[in-house]
Amino acid sequence: xxxxxxxxxxxxxxxxxxxxxxxxxxxxxxxxxxxxxxxxxxxxxxxxxxxxxxxxxxxxxxxxxxxxxxxxxxxxxxxxxxxxxxxxxxxxxxxxxxxxxxxxxxxxxxxxxxxxxxxxxxxxxxxxxxxxxxxxxxxxxxxxxxxxxxxxxxxxxxxxxxxxxxxxxxxxxxxxxxxxxxxxxxxxxxxxxxxxxxxxxxxxxxxxxxxxxxxxxxxxxxxxxxxxxxxxxxxxxxxxxxxxxxxxxxxxxxxxxxxxxxxxxxxxxxxxxxxxxxxxxxxxxxxxxxxxx
Ligand SMILES: Cc1cc2nc3c(=O)[nH]c(=O)nc-3n(C[C@H](O)[C@H](O)[C@H](O)COP(=O)(O)OP(=O)(O)OC[C@H]3O[C@@H](n4cnc5c(N)ncnc54)[C@H](O)[C@@H]3O)c2cc1C
Numbered sequence: 001x002x003x004x005x006x007x008x009x010x011x012x013x014x015x016x017x018x019x020x021x022x023x024x025x026x027x028x029x030x031x032x033x034x035x036x037x038x039x040x041x042x043x044x045x046x047x048x049x050x051x052x053x054x055x056x057x058x059x060x061x062x063x064x065x066x067x068x069x070x071x072x073x074x075x076x077x078x079x080x081x082x083x084x085x086x087x088x089x090x091x092x093x094x095x096x097x098x099x100x101x102x103x104x105x106x107x108x109x110x111x112x113x114x115x116x117x118x119x120x121x122x123x124x125x126x127x128x129x130x131x132x133x134x135x136x137x138x139x140x141x142x143x144x145x146x147x148x149x150x151x152x153x154x155x156x157x158x159x160x161x162x163x164x165x166x167x168x169x170x171x172x173x174x175x176x177x178x179x180x181x182x183x184x185x186x187x188x189x190x191x192x193x194x195x196x197x198x199x200x201x202x203x204x205x206x207x208x209x210x211x212x213x214x215x216x217x218x219x220x221x222x223x224x225x226x227x228x229x230x231x232x233x234x235x236x237x238x239x240x241x242x243x244x245x246x247x248x249x250x251x252x253x254x255x256x257x258x259x260x261x262x263x264x265x266x267x268x269x270x271x272x273x274x275x276x277x278x279x280x281x282x283x284x285x286x287x288x289x290x291x292x293x
Pocket of ligand 1: 010040064065066067068069070071072073074075076077078124125126127176177178179186188189190191287
C-alpha cells in the first residue's frame with residue numbers, strides 16, 4: 001500500500017504517493033531528491049534551539065510550520081520580518097547541472113514570499129542554509145503593530161527574544177496558525193493568498209480604512225485578509241468539506257472531509273468575492289500540485 005500524502009500535509013488531504021522515501025543523510029538526499037521535503041530540519045525546533053543559544057534574528061518567525069530547507073523557498077516571514085534578512089548563503093544541489101551550487105544572499109533573489117528557488121521549481125534541492133545572526137538577548141526591532149501592542153512596546157523598539165517568541169506563539173495560536181491535529185481551524189496551508197502589492201494609483205482607489213504598507217519602490221502592499229473580510233468572506237464559513245478558519249479569514253481549512261477540489265472551490269469563491277468588490281485578483285501563496293485555481 002502506497003503512503004498517503006494526507007498523512008503528511010497540514011490540510012490532511014492527499015492520495016497515495018508514487019514514491020515515498022525518507023532520506024536520513026545528505027548523500028541519500030541528493031540521490032533521492034524527491035525525498036527533500038521529508039529529510040529536513042524542523043524549522044521551529046531550529047528557531048527554539050538557536051534562540052536558546054543566545055542568538056537573535058529569528059524570533060518573530062517562531063511557530064512557522066516546515067523545515068529549515070523549505071524556509072528560503074518562499075522567503076518565509078511573519079510579524080514584520082523575513083528570513084532573507086538573516087540568511088548569508090544557501091547551498092543547493094542543482095538537479096539540472098548535476099552539481100552543487102551555493103547562492104549568496106543577493107543571488108537568492110529574495111522578495112516578498114519569493115526567491116530564485118521558487119522561480120525555478122524543482123531545480124534546486126536546498127542542502128543547507130547559513131544564517132548570519134546577532135549575538136544577544138534583544139530582538140530585531142518590533143515593526144508589527146499587533147506584536148508591539150501585545151508586548152507593550154513602541155514600534156521599532158526591541159524586546160527580549162524570549163518574550164518575542166512567547167508573544168508570537170500566543171498570537172499565532174489565537175489565529176489557528178500553529179498546527180494542532182485536534183483543531184480543524186489549523187487544518188490549513190497557512191495564509192492561502194499573499195498580500196497584494198498595488199500600484200500607487202490602484203491603492204488610492206481602496207477605501208480609506210484599508211491597510212496600506214508603502215514599499216521601497218513606491219507600490220503599496222495591502223492586506224488580503226482585510227479585502228476578504230470586507231468582500232463578505234466570513235470566518236467560520238463552510239463550503240462542502242472546506243471552509244474558512246473561525247480564527248483567521250486567510251486560512252482556508254479542511255473541516256474534516258474536504259477534498260483538494262473543495263479547497264480550490266472555496267478559494268475561488270473567496271477570490272471572486274474580492275475581485276467583484278475591489279477589482280483585485282488575489283494570488284495564492286500556496287503551491288498547487290495537480291490542480292489550479
Ligand atoms: C498553519 C500554517 C501557518 C503558516 N504560517 C506561515 C507564516 O507565518 N509565514 C510564512 O512565510 N509561511 C507560513 N506558512 C507556510 C509554510 O510554513 C512555509 O512555506 C514553510 O517554509 C514550508 O516548509 P516545508 O518544509 O513544509 O515545505 P513544503 O511546504 O513541504 O514545500 C514548499 C515548497 O518548497 C519546496 N522545498 C521544501 N524543502 C525544500 C528543500 N530542502 N529544497 C528544495 N525545495 C524544497 C517544496 O518542493 C515545495 O515546492 C504556514 C503554513 C501553515 C500550514
